[in-house]
Amino acid sequence: MLKQTDFFRRPARALMAALAALALVSGLWILKLQWVWPWPLLFAAPDTLPLGALAVQQNTLPRMAMALLAGGGLAAAAMLMQQVLRNPLAADSTLAVAGGAQLALLAAGVFFPALLLHGTFAVAFAGAAAALSAVLALSARREMMPVTVVLAGLVVSLYLGSVSGIITLFYSEEARAVMQWGSGSLVQDSWHDSLGLLWRLAAAAAALSLLLKPLNIMSLSDDQAAALGVPVKAVRTAALALAAFVCATVVGMVGMMGFVGLAAAAAVRQAGVRTLPARLWASFAAGGLMLLATDNALVLLEHYYGIALPAGALAALIGAPLLLWLMARMPARPAFQTASGGKTAPLRASPWLRYSPWLLLPAAALALLAGNGANGWHIDTDPAVWALRYPRLLLAAGCGIMLATVGVLLQRLTQNPMASPELLGISSATALGAMTAVMIFGTTSGSALFWFAGGAAALLALGLMMWLNRKNGLQPEKVLLTGMALAALSDAAIRTWSAMGDYRTQQLLIWLSGSTYHTTPLLSLAVAALACLLLVAVLPLSKWLALLSLDSVVAQSAGVNVKRARLVLILLSALLTAAATLTVGPLSFAGLLAPHLAAMLGARLPKQQLLYGALLGALMMALADWLGRQLAFPYEIPAGLTATLIGGAYFMVLVRKL
Structure with a gap:
């Protein structure tokens, strides 16, 4: 029997009541605007209604029903995933279920459109099931520990997002309709889809x-069950398959x-159910009330101001702040294991750690000399070709250093x-700040306002993440959840602007994908020099990092001003992220x-991890830029x-072996 508590004792319950009132009032408002006939006619036969009444009966009402069912289904699926995996972060977005479904639909729409003639469900479910299976396979060796499952889900989500980005870049015309639809639309033209979902x-x-x-028995422990x-x-397996079925x-x-799913599930947990x-x-x-x-x-916004926006993007704009608000009120207790629960770096350094600095030389030579052209692969010795290639090499390496350091x-x-x-939303926030400068203030890429807006957004996102988690001791799952909410908020705003069809968003598409094609020798030299200077500036702070990674109390007793140390490190992190993101866009994964590669090779001390992580970041981004220019020539x-x-791909292998 559910324990009865004061309804307004917990803020989430008041929030759910407010959502219900808001959904009811706004729904009645819409019907009052659109329905001018006697109310009994609302359920009359469609062939007896005038055109306006038919639009309400076959468009407005099915749309409201679809919002309730879709939002409710996603939220219930998220709660089921969380129960099965004992993971408060599990949802269609964090376990790559939605990303797998969207990629499958995008690939089918571009390459195999005949598959969609008989509906989208089978294709979407195949993609969702494949993505979820990959996440579970990656985390199986660690017995699906929550941190490992979320890490695998985020890795797979990033990977699927990159594949979708490549398809969109190369087949922009074919993918445009699918991507616009994929941003989330609840518009209906009959009761067919609503009843089908029901x-x-x-x-x-x-x-x-x-x-x-x-x-219920498994909620105790697997062994007892x-x-x-x-x-x-x-x-x-059956429960996860049902959740994937609903999400797909x-x-x-x-x-x-x-x-919607993750925010609604978090609200229910806060309500004490x-x-x-x-x-x-x-x-x-x-979930249904939130989406409704x-x-x-959106309907009222379009009615009064003529602005049509995608429901999915706006749902993220509302759901992400809601999740942040709930995060600030969560009790400060760990929901699953901390970072210390995983494997540490080996006691003896791998020989590859010593060899890694020398790998930059052949990588640089490869990027400068080797290329694919009309006559196939060849070695270029023309200095004019080198002059075109070395700026890109320096820019990619410099950004790799900065991102690895941060x-x-x-x-x-x-x-x-x-x-x-x-994963903490800093790159997405930087991109949103820069896009805001372009879309609202009409600035151009590379201008002073462009850099200032991006840097300010990065600092704001990182500071907000630290502030919201100040009371819980930066517990890993809460820091990650906050970062995911910030990233979703920024990405939703970017998708909302992109859906409006402004030509400037199309010009920013390549930058958002992380391209180095536009660089100049002066810019690349400046970025590489800035990366090296910032790395040198960070190295003396390795003592702070060593003490803070143990415990704030230990650091304080060792004479470290914890607040000042964290502030300095936050500022440096924001500066490094903003510089890399504003130069070549929000690069992913470096x-x-x-840092993981450096630690796995034996870089145990902070100074070692900083140095070797920066070298590996530069190596990875230099090779990525070269391969990107050659693979699809x-x-x-x-x-x-x-x-x-x-x-x-490599990181998924590492997660599987952990």
């Missing part, structure tokens, strides 16, 4: 009812819906092995992969996407 959700609920008892005769692996159905029908059936029903209600209120706001700083500062500019894959494809 019976699919009902079928999933019926199947889930058979699993509720074993799932197995001792009581519960087939743990089979039940977990929603994505296949309405596209990506941002942060304890039993699994009650949590599932409460999540369904919270969001979509009603990755080490963030991982040591937050004691979180998953911390990086990409800040996450290079005469076309070019931006360095950021190439780095994610290569680094992501």
Whole structure:
């Protein structure tokens, strides 16, 4: 029996009540604007209605029903994933389920459009199931520990996003309609899709009812459940398959819906709902009301101001601040293991650690001399060709140094092995700041305002992340959840601008993908010099990093001014991220992969990890830029996407072996 508590004792309950009131009031407002006939006619036969009434009956009402069902389904699926994996971060977005479904639909729409003639569900479910299977396979050796599962999910999400980015770049015309639809639209022209989603959700609920008892037993522990005769692996697999089924159905029908599932599930957890059936029903209600209120706001915005925006992007704009607000009120207790629970660097350094600096020389020679052309692969000895290539080499290497350095700083500062500019939302916030300068103030890429806006956004995002987690001791899962919310918020704003069709967003597309093609010798020399100077400036702070990575109390007792040390490290991290992102866009994965590689090769001390991580970051980005220019010649894959494809594949292997 669910324990009864004061409804307004917890802020999330008041928030859910407010969502219900907002959804009801906004829905009635829309009907009052659109319905001028007697109310009994609302359910009359369609062939007896005038055109305006028919539009309300077959468009407005199915759209509201779809919002309730889609939001509710995503939230219930997120809660089911969280229950099965004992992971408060599990959701369609964090476990790559939605990303897999979207990539499958995008690939089918571009390369095999005939597959979509009979509906999108089968394609979306295949992509979602494949992505979720990859995440579970990567985390299987660590018995699906929450940190490992989330790390694998984020890695797979980045990887799938890069593949989608490459398809969009090379097939922009074919992919435009799919990507616009994928940004999330609840517009309906009949009750067909709404009723289709309803019976699919009902079928999933019926199947889930058979699993509720074993799932409740599994909430204690897997060992106890197995001792009581519960087939743990089979039940977990079936529950995750049901969650993937629901997410794929929603994505296949309405596209990506941002942060709705994770935010609604977090609100229900905050409300103190304890039993699994009650949590599932409460999540369904919270997610449906959240998405309905969001979509009603879009309808009113279009009615009064003529502005049409995608529902998925706006849902993320609303869901991400909601999640941040809930994060600030979560009790300061660990929800799963900290970074110290994983493997540490080996006691003896690998020989490859000593050889890694020398690998830069052949990599630089390869980038300068080797190329693919009309006559195939060849060696270029023309100085004029070198003059075109060396700026790109320096720029990629310099950005690799900066991102790897900030990755080490963030991982040591937050004691979180998953911390990086990409996963903590700093890169996305920098990109949003720069895009704001372009879209609102009309500045150009590379201008002073462009740099200032991006740097200020990076500093704001990192400072906000640290401030929101100041009371919980920077617990890994809460830092990561905050970063994901910030990244979702920034990405949603970027997608909203992109969906408006402004030509300037198309010009920024290549920059957002991480390209070095536009660089000049002066810019590349300046970036490389700045990267080296900032690395030299950070090295003397390695003592701070060593002490802060242990404990703030230990650092304080050793004479470190913890607040000042953290402030300095935050400022340096923001500066490094902003410089790299504003130069070549929000590059992916260098800040996450290079520090891990350095640690795995035996760089145990902060100074060692900083030096070797920077070298490996430069090596990775230089090779990524060179490969991006050669693999699809005469076309070019931006360095950021190439780095994610290569680094992501290697990092998935590392996660599998941990």
